[in-house]
Amino acid sequence: MPEPARFNVLLAGYGTVGRSLHRALETQREHLATAHGLDVRITGIARSDRVATDPDGLPLKDDGSVRWQRGGLLDEIWEAEADVFVEATPTDLEDGQPGLGHVRTAFHNELPVVLANKGPVVVAYDELVQRAQTAGVPLRFEATVAGCVPSLNAARYSFAGDTIHKVEGILNGTTNFILTRMAEEGSDLDQALREAQALGYAETDPTADIEGLDAASKVVILGNALLGLDLTMDTVEVQGITQVTRQAVELADDHGFRVKLVAEASRDGTARVGPRLVPRGSTLDVPGALNAVRFTTQLAGTVTHTGAGAGGNATAAALLSDIVDVARVTGVADR
Amino acid sequence: MPEPARFNVLLAGYGTVGRSLHRALETQREHLATAHGLDVRITGIARSDRVATDPDGLPLKDDGSVRWQRGGLLDEIWEAEADVFVEATPTDLEDGQPGLGHVRTAFHNELPVVLANKGPVVVAYDELVQRAQTAGVPLRFEATVAGCVPSLNAARYSFAGDTIHKVEGILNGTTNFILTRMAEEGSDLDQALREAQALGYAETDPTADIEGLDAASKVVILGNALLGLDLTMDTVEVQGITQVTRQAVELADDHGFRVKLVAEASRDGTARVGPRLVPRGSTLDVPGALNAVRFTTQLAGTVTHTGAGAGGNATAAALLSDIVDVARVTGVADR
Numbered sequence: 001m002p003e004p005a006r007f008n009v010l011l012a013g014y015g016t017v018g019r020s021l022h023r024a025l026e027t028q029r030e031h032l033a034t035a036h037g038l039d040v041r042i043t044g045i046a047r048s049d050r051v052a053t054d055p056d057g058l059p060l061k062d063d064g065s066v067r068w069q070r071g072g073l074l075d076e077i078w079e080a081e082a083d084v085f086v087e088a089t090p091t092d093l094e095d096g097q098p099g100l101g102h103v104r105t106a107f108h109n110e111l112p113v114v115l116a117n118k119g120p121v122v123v124a125y126d127e128l129v130q131r132a133q134t135a136g137v138p139l140r141f142e143a144t145v146a147g148c149v150p151s152l153n154a155a156r157y158s159f160a161g162d163t164i165h166k167v168e169g170i171l172n173g174t175t176n177f178i179l180t181r182m183a184e185e186g187s188d189l190d191q192a193l194r195e196a197q198a199l200g201y202a203e204t205d206p207t208a209d210i211e212g213l214d215a216a217s218k219v220v221i222l223g224n225a226l227l228g229l230d231l232t233m234d235t236v237e238v239q240g241i242t243q244v245t246r247q248a249v250e251l252a253d254d255h256g257f258r259v260k261l262v263a264e265a266s267r268d269g270t271a272r273v274g275p276r277l278v279p280r281g282s283t284l285d286v287p288g289a290l291n292a293v294r295f296t297t298q299l300a301g302t303v304t305h306t307g308a309g310a311g312g313n314a315t316a317a318a319l320l321s322d323i324v325d326v327a328r329v330t331g332v333a334d335r
Numbered sequence: 336m337p338e339p340a341r342f343n344v345l346l347a348g349y350g351t352v353g354r355s356l357h358r359a360l361e362t363q364r365e366h367l368a369t370a371h372g373l374d375v376r377i378t379g380i381a382r383s384d385r386v387a388t389d390p391d392g393l394p395l396k397d398d399g400s401v402r403w404q405r406g407g408l409l410d411e412i413w414e415a416e417a418d419v420f421v422e423a424t425p426t427d428l429e430d431g432q433p434g435l436g437h438v439r440t441a442f443h444n445e446l447p448v449v450l451a452n453k454g455p456v457v458v459a460y461d462e463l464v465q466r467a468q469t470a471g472v473p474l475r476f477e478a479t480v481a482g483c484v485p486s487l488n489a490a491r492y493s494f495a496g497d498t499i500h501k502v503e504g505i506l507n508g509t510t511n512f513i514l515t516r517m518a519e520e521g522s523d524l525d526q527a528l529r530e531a532q533a534l535g536y537a538e539t540d541p542t543a544d545i546e547g548l549d550a551a552s553k554v555v556i557l558g559n560a561l562l563g564l565d566l567t568m569d570t571v572e573v574q575g576i577t578q579v580t581r582q583a584v585e586l587a588d589d590h591g592f593r594v595k596l597v598a599e600a601s602r603d604g605t606a607r608v609g610p611r612l613v614p615r616g617s618t619l620d621v622p623g624a625l626n627a628v629r630f631t632t633q634l635a636g637t638v639t640h641t642g643a644g645a646g647g648n649a650t651a652a653a654l655l656s657d658i659v660d661v662a663r664v665t666g667v668a669d670r
Contacts, residue, residue: 024496024634031498031633142493148635150485150493157492158477158485161359161655163366281616283641298366299359299652300483300642306618307638317634320496 004032004039007327008057008081010111011045012102013088014066017116017143018045020312021086021319022060028320036324036333044080048089048098053080078109084326086319088116093208093217093233096123107131112330114322115141116315122217122233125224138329141225143318145218146171146291149307153321155226155295163298164226168264171218173289173309174202174209175241175261179249180287183258188246201289212240212273215263219273222293223265231271239274252277258285339367339374342662343392343416345446346380347437348423349401352451352478353380355647356421356654357395363655371659371668379415383424383433388415413444419661421654423451428543428552428568431458442466447665449657450476451650457552457568460559473664476560478653480553481506481626484642488656490561490630498633499561503599506553508624508644509537509544510576510596514584515622518593523581536624547575547608550598554608557628558600566606574609587612593620 009025011018025032025040032038041057050068052058053076058066085106087099096119103120106113113132115121120128121141132139145151146169155164170176174196181192193210196202208214216236223229223236241261252259257277262284265271278284283304286292291309296302308314327333344360346353360367360375367373376392385403387393388411393401420441422434431454438455441448448467450456455463456476467474480486481504490499505511509531516527528545531537543549551571558564576596587594592612597619600606613619618639621627626644631637643649662668 027633028496028498032496036495148493148497149638150489150640153493154485154489157660158483158488158656159652160371160659161363161367162483162652163363281620281622283621285616286618287616297652298362299648299655301649303484303640303642305485305638305640308636313634314636317494317497317632320634321493324495325492 002037004037005332007038007040007323007332008043008083009040009323010077010080010082010085011042011088012077012086012099013090013117014045014047015088015090016312017088017315020316021088022066024313024316024320026060032324036327038324038327038333040323043082044077046077051077053077055081078105082111083330083332084114084323085111086114086116086323087120091117091119093119093122093213096120100124103128104131107135107137110135110137112137112326113139114319114326116143116319118144118217118221122220125221126230138326140322140325141221142322143315145221146293147307147309147311147314148317149291149293149305149309151222151293151305152225153325154305159295159297159300162300164267164295165298166264166266166296167222167226167293168262168284169218169293170260170284170286170291171263171293171309172209172215172261173291174206175215176286176291177201177289178210179241179244179259179261182244182246182249183253186246186250189241189244210240210242212238212261215261215273219263219265219271223271227265227267229265229269229271231265235271237272237274241275244275256280260284337372339372340667342373342375342658342667343378343418344375344658345412345415345417345420346377346423347412347421347434348425348452349380349382350423350425351647352423352650355651356423357401359648359651359655361395367659371662373659373662373668375658378417379412381412386412388412390416413440417446418665418667419449419658420446421449421451421658422455426452426454428454428457428548431455435459438463439466442470442472445470445472447472447661448474449654449661451478451654453479453552453556457555460556461565473661475657475660476556477657478650480556481628482642482644482646482649483652484626484628484640484644486557486628486640487560488660489640494630494632494635497635499602499630500633501599501601501631502557502561502628503597503619504553504628505595505619505621505626506598506628506644507544507550507596508626509541510550511621511626512536512624513545514576514579514594514596517579517581517584518588521581521585524576524579545575545577547573547596550596550608554598554600554606558606562600562602564600564604564606566600570606572607572609576610579610591615595619
């Protein structure tokens with residue numbers, strides 16, 4: 001077997017997602033070499049207050065940490081030798097920063113971009129597609145929607161010759177966990193939310209989840225990328241789950257339905273998030289914190305994908321698929 | 336917009352699948368041009384007793400038929416100008432013919448190959464992968480497993496950096512329809528089978544379906560292509576649904592289960608098809624004639640895809656995704 005080709009990653013952000021990607025590159029080292037002829041290494045990491053670079057690849061220490069070389073400026077990271085930039089800093093849905101600035105710099109440097117951070121594509125989809133084109137490099141963001149559940153790549157590859165008319169989904173694991181507990185345990189919303197927080201499914205401030213904003217941001221991405229719409233957070237009709245009562249859930253159950261927070265976008269321009277009755281046992285009736293994405297297409301009819309929508313490994317899986325895709329498209333990995 | 340690039344298809348077989356592909360190329364003409372910069376035309380069709388060729392693309396007549404130009408030899412078809420060969424003749428699981436011979440000829444002519452016909456990859460997977468490599472052209476066969484439900488392309492692209500440990504699925508729509516009717520209507524096997532035949536879900540001779548052989552052939556393909564196994568029809572442990580009684584289905588139902596014909600292959604070498612109890616409402620509990628494919632991977636955990644496993648349009652959707660992929664890989668379509 002020929003020597004695998006080096007493929008260097010610059011990473012911004014080193015929280016759960018960044019660390020999971022770093023670990024996944026170790027566990028998948030052999031797979032990446034044999035399946036794709038790739039030797040993927042992280043040659044630079046930037047956090048808000050620290051950077052680390054190593055042209056031979058930054059090793060994971062035994063405790064899973066990185067040897068930070070200096071308190072430094074993010075700017076220095078761009079000097080590292082790299083083939084792709086992975087943006088995994090915290091999401092901001094208002095101005096997309098700091099991720100948006102990082103992505104602009106990456107394109108300025110003609111680096112392909114892979115996003116875990118939704119902010120940049122939610123706030124500036126058209127601009128970033130344009131910048132990627134100008135730079136002549138790919139932009140990928142599978143990890144921003146439904147974690148490892150194939151959504152954007154599925155459309156790119158599995159439905160390549162088909163026309164997607166509508167995308168619906170259970171795109172927020174926190175609210176799905178809450179609604180599942182309300183249906184299965186007869187909890188009320190507050191109880192279920194506290195349980196979700198105790199189990200780590202919900203943030204201390206759960207507003208973005210239960211108000212439907214997180215799901216709406218994913219509708220913006222799916223609508224723009226798969227349906228050619230021109231959505232922003234302001235053009236999505238959003239209702240969260242705060243008005244969903246235990247009684248409503250029970251009544252739905254009596255009639256064979258589940259209450260689910262369904263996010264949807266159609267080619268006709270419809271884009272909304274809100275509680276909907278879903279027939280029990282139907283493909284959108286996924287339990288717990290699972291996500292689901294349902295495509296309605298011209299030829300294939302209805303196809304649904306379900307799986308873990310969040311978590312470090314699930315997100316790392318999506319990032320790795322994008323990294324391999326970038327390596328293929330740029331001619332480094334085998335086709 | 337630049338002129339779309341011509342991409343010519345040679346097609347063997349003109350039954351439901353071949354005709355559906357021909358129609359789909361008409362309905363998707365604009366999509367293929369705008370999304371992929373492609374102008375896909377069928378320049379040659381071969382049936383067992385007729386051929387038709389047209390260097391400008393064979394038009395569909397108003398009644399959906401083709402103007403057969405001559406009673407002729409299959410051999411003549413290879414003289415047509417083509418960029419990809421699509422094999423859609425009837426499946427033979429014993430010797431793979433006539434498809435296997437066609438595919439060998441295509442590779443001999445250095446033509447990329449897209450299969451709707453399972454026979455060749457079930458009978459001669461290693462040989463065909465080898466021939467494709469020697470010819471330096473791609474081999475794709477998404478349509479052979481679960482119709483338009485992403486299975487092989489999903490693995491190639493969506494789980495590219497991940498390691499698939501196990502694949503399970505509901506891969507035969509006929510038996511799923513029968514088992515669903517037995518569970519929902521309390522029918523016995525014979526009643527449900529007659530109903531399936533009346534509705535066109537089952538063949539007049541349903542042996543390959545109800546004995547589990549069709550599902551087994553798909554396990555061979557998934558196991559070899561996704562798990563690196565070396566399976567043949569003889570090494571898959573197969574049990575069909577002929578022994579599944581109405582009483583067994585009812586008993587399962589009383590305990591919250593469905594009886595499903597589950598096909599599975601694992602990286603450890605396990606490969607089998609047989610009736611299994613599946614928790615009601617779980618991701619493999621798909622109703623009617625639907626198919627499901629469930630991947631268990633190193634990073635993503637469990638991801639399930641469900642949708643139509645058969646039918647002309649569903650198969651055409653899968654063929655088109657492969658045709659576009661071939662055009663990308665060979666540098667004709669935009670990436």
